[in-house]
Structures are given as C-alpha cells and as structure tokens.
Amino acid sequence: MEIRFAREEDLDQVNVLRKQVNDVHVEGKPEVFKPGFCDELRDYIHVIFADLRQKIVVADDGGAVCGFAVLNHITRPENPFMYVRDFLDIDEFAVDEGHRRQGIATAMIRFIRDYAREQGFSRVELNMWEFNQGALAFYEAAGFTTYRRYMEMKP
Secondary structure (H helix, E strand, O other): OEEEEOOHHHHHHHHHHHHHHHHHHHHHOOOOOOOOOOHHHHHHHHHHHHOOOEEEEEEEEOOEEEEEEEEEEEEEOOOOOOOOEEEEEEEEEEEOHHHOOOOHHHHHHHHHHHHHHHOOOOOEEEOOOOOOHHHHHHHHHOOOOOOOOOOOOOO
C-alpha cells in the first residue's frame, strides 16, 4: 500500500470513491444531498486537481485507488472577532467499502499530518455530518477533537 499525491490518471478511480461518499450522504441527509453522481460532480475532480491550493491524496493498492482525501489550504483574514486563520482542511475523505479496517485510513491521516507539518500548518481541520457515526469514531480515534458544532432545528 502506497499513500501518495494523486496523478491525473487516478482521477476516474477517485470518482468511484466520491460516488460512494455521495451515496452515504444522500442516505443520511436526503433533504440536503442530491442522489446520483452527475457529470458536474464527476468533472469537478479535475477542477480540484488543477487548483494549486488543493491536493488529492490517494491510497494506491497495486495500481488500484482504494482511498482518497482532498486537502484544501484555507486562509481566513483577520476580522474584529478572529485572528487570521491559515490551516489545512480535509474537504473529502474516503476508503473503499471493501478495504476498510485495514489501516488505510490511519495511514492516510498520518501522511496528511506529516504533509501539514512539512508545509508549516499549525492545524488540520475537517467537518463531517453527524449521521456518519462510523466516521466520527474513526476521526476521534485518529486524534481529531470537536471544537465547533453546527446544529439545526426543524420548525
């Protein structure tokens, strides 16, 4: 298993995993997420790949992409309430359903943490949907802590 930055030829395989994530989101929050995986979603991976502020990490198992993460360098300017914020955000993260519980996600987080340290980021952030309790358990086990929470109320 090799954890590395994606090459353009990996993007179709990454999209297979992105569709799996989309399906989980549609099932968990159907009033928010649209079913299917339209051309616009499929093609968006190329926009991400070309963006210099974003990186795609893949877990490569002998030429098969079995995990991926989209990293986004985010800078928020200072305002009257907050200092400047400059951090690495994990925008998307997934391991193929057939490859879970084999240490792949842990290796990907280690790779991301090392990259963030090398690039001088003081923090790595991510957000997730509350219905995905399996992901929450993994992220907490990997060392992430909750520092902010979004809540909703239905009238």
